[in-house]
Amino acid sequence: MDFEIWWLLGIPAFFGLGWIAARVDIRQLVSESRTLPRGYFKGLNHLLNDQPDKAIDSFIEIVKLDPETVEMHFALGNLFRRRGETERAIRVHQNLLSRPDLPADERAHAEYELGQDYLKAGLLDRAEETYNRLLETSYAVQARRALLEIFQREKEWERAIEAAIGLQEAGAGTRQKEIAQFYCELAQDALVKLHPEEATPLLEKALQADRTNVRATILCGDVQLAQGDVEGALTTWRRVEQQSVPHVALVAQRLMDGYRKVGRPQEGLSLLRSYLEQASSIDLLEVVFKAVSELEGTEAARQLVGNELRRTPTLLGLDKFLEARMLDAPPTVMTELTMVKNLVHGYTQKLARYQCSHCGFKARQFYWHCPGCSRWETYPPRRTEELNVMN
Numbered sequence: 001m002d003f004e005i006w007w008l009l010g011i012p013a014f015f016g017l018g019w020i021a022a023r024v025d026i027r028q029l030v031s032e033s034r035t036l037p038r039g040y041f042k043g044l045n046h047l048l049n050d051q052p053d054k055a056i057d058s059f060i061e062i063v064k065l066d067p068e069t070v071e072m073h074f075a076l077g078n079l080f081r082r083r084g085e086t087e088r089a090i091r092v093h094q095n096l097l098s099r100p101d102l103p104a105d106e107r108a109h110a111e112y113e114l115g116q117d118y119l120k121a122g123l124l125d126r127a128e129e130t131y132n133r134l135l136e137t138s139y140a141v142q143a144r145r146a147l148l149e150i151f152q153r154e155k156e157w158e159r160a161i162e163a164a165i166g167l168q169e170a171g172a173g174t175r176q177k178e179i180a181q182f183y184c185e186l187a188q189d190a191l192v193k194l195h196p197e198e199a200t201p202l203l204e205k206a207l208q209a210d211r212t213n214v215r216a217t218i219l220c221g222d223v224q225l226a227q228g229d230v231e232g233a234l235t236t237w238r239r240v241e242q243q244s245v246p247h248v249a250l251v252a253q254r255l256m257d258g259y260r261k262v263g264r265p266q267e268g269l270s271l272l273r274s275y276l277e278q279a280s281s282i283d284l285l286e287v288v289f290k291a292v293s294e295l296e297g298t299e300a301a302r303q304l305v306g307n308e309l310r311r312t313p314t315l316l317g318l319d320k321f322l323e324a325r326m327l328d329a330p331p332t333v334m335t336e337l338t339m340v341k342n343l344v345h346g347y348t349q350k351l352a353r354y355q356c357s358h359c360g361f362k363a364r365q366f367y368w369h370c371p372g373c374s375r376w377e378t379y380p381p382r383r384t385e386e387l388n389v390m391n
Contacts, residue, residue: 073092073093073095073096073110074096074109074110074113076092077089077092077093077096077113077117078113080092081113081116081117081120084120086117086118086120086121087121089113089117089120090114090117090118090121093110093113093114093117094114096110097110097111097114104137105138108134108137108138108139109139111130111133111134111137111139112130112131112134112139112142112143114130115127115130115131115134115143115146116146118130119146119149119150124150124153124154127146127150128147128150131143131144131146131147131150132147140170141167141170141171141172144163144166144167144170144172145167145172147163148160148163148164148167148178149374151163152369152374155185157182157183157185157186157189158182158186160178160182161179161182161183164178164179164182165179176209176210177209177210177213177376177377178376179206179209179210180206180207180209180210180213180215180216181206181213181215181368181369181376181377183202183203183205183206183209183216184202184203184206184213184215184216184219184368186199186202187199187200187202187203187206187216187219187223188219190202191219191222191223191226194226196222196223196226196227197227199219199223200220200223203216203219203220203223207220212243212244213243214240214243214244214247214250215368217236217237217239217240217243218237218240218250218251218254220236221233221234221236221237221251221254222254224236225254225258230258230261230262231262233254233258234255234258234259234262237251237254237255237258238255238271241275244381245275245278245279246279246281246380246381246382247381248275248279248284249275249279249281249283249284249287249381249382250283250366250381252272252275252283252284252287252288253287255268255271255272256268256269256272256287256291259271265291265294265295266295268291269288269291269292269295272284272287272288272291273288276288276308280308280311280312280386281381281382281386282314282316282317282320282352282382282383282386283381283382283383285304285305285308285317285320286320288304289301289304289305289320289324292304293327298324298327298328301324301327302321302324302325302327304324305317305320305321305323305324306321306324308320309321312386314351314385314386315344315348315351315385316348316351316352316383316385316386318344319341319344319345319348322337322340322341322344323341325337326338326341348385351383351384351385352364352383352384352385353383353384354366354367354379354380354381354382354383354384355379355380355384355387356370356372356373356375356378356379357378357379357380358370358373358375358378359372359373359375359378360372361373362384363379366379366381367379
């Protein structure tokens with residue numbers, strides 16, 4: 001009982017001690033705030049009001065009055081860089097690094113900010129040199145990320161692979177998707193240079209890194225085709241269906257051309273029709289439409305497009321339907337059909353684009369690597385209008 005009474009008596013004492021500690025903290029905070037220059041608060045206020053130019057002027061005043069203020073140098077340099085004044089940002093951070101008394105952590109911070117300045121200015125060699133000096137510091141992970149970005153910009157894919165593996169080993173998350181794409185880039189280069197035998201081991205490594213990589217599978221088929229193995233290429237391209245049905249639109253023309261080469265075009269058409277039933281796609285429809293027109297006639301092609309338009313009503317489908325109607329339209333209605341077709345086609349040009357799911361960058365052609373945000377595999381293999389209809 002005595003124990004419980006003492007605890008009850010102690011509770012007010014604990015509250016009193018907490019109140020005293022809070023008062024001490026508040027007084028210390030007020031005391032420290034009084035030591036800050038007035039320009040600091042002016043600059044902060046300008047930043048809050050989205051007035052970076054005035055904020056820079058305020059921070060410059062502080063740096064002139066107190067050159068030892070490290071944090072002001074960082075704030076000023078970042079503001080210069082955000083405004084695109086990379087030369088001034090570089091001078092600010094170089095000025096910091098020239099100080100012999102700068103602590104190791106702040107020196108690493110200044111090095112990192114300087115690398116960011118060089119990167120923003122497009123001085124990739126200097127940025128790379130700067131980031132390499134940070135690989136044994138607390139900024140190692142950030143430096144590796146920046147180096148990975150540099151190697152991708154310069155299309156140095158082997159070094160990009162090394163940087164991505166280094167990031168993984170540093171515990172910065174998996175990079176298997178990017179590594180697979182880097183191997184695909186190397187394989188693509190080998191194919192362009194007519195060295196398909198060099199591409200094969202690279203693609204094997206790509207698939208080891210990411211078994212679901214559609215691009216690697218497509219390129220494997222391209223390698224087999226370049227070596228004269230058409231049947232092998234067809235078998236490989238058909239594996240895309242197992243990885244991602246929507247992506248079969250990317251190999252539809254390859255498949256149709258391959259089946260023509262081996263003398264079995266009808267088999268190829270049947271295969272593509274089955275794909276079209278599984279995943280409606282204007283790109284896939286385009287290939288099937290041409291094949292049906294060639295093998296089965298205009299009436300069958302028109303019926304195909306009409307069925308697809310009813311199943312997936314889009315302006316892109318309507319544009320293709322009008323094209324089918326014009327194949328054997330009588331002269332009396334050809335003029336009207338042409339007028340309507342031209343009008344619809346003008347609208348569909350804006351809709352017939354691929355769109356990055358991360359940054360929204362639109363492009364007429366399909367990309368594995370977004371030109372806007374530099375991310376990999378962010379383009380769905382369908383046009384924007386198709387995606388809107390599906391959503």
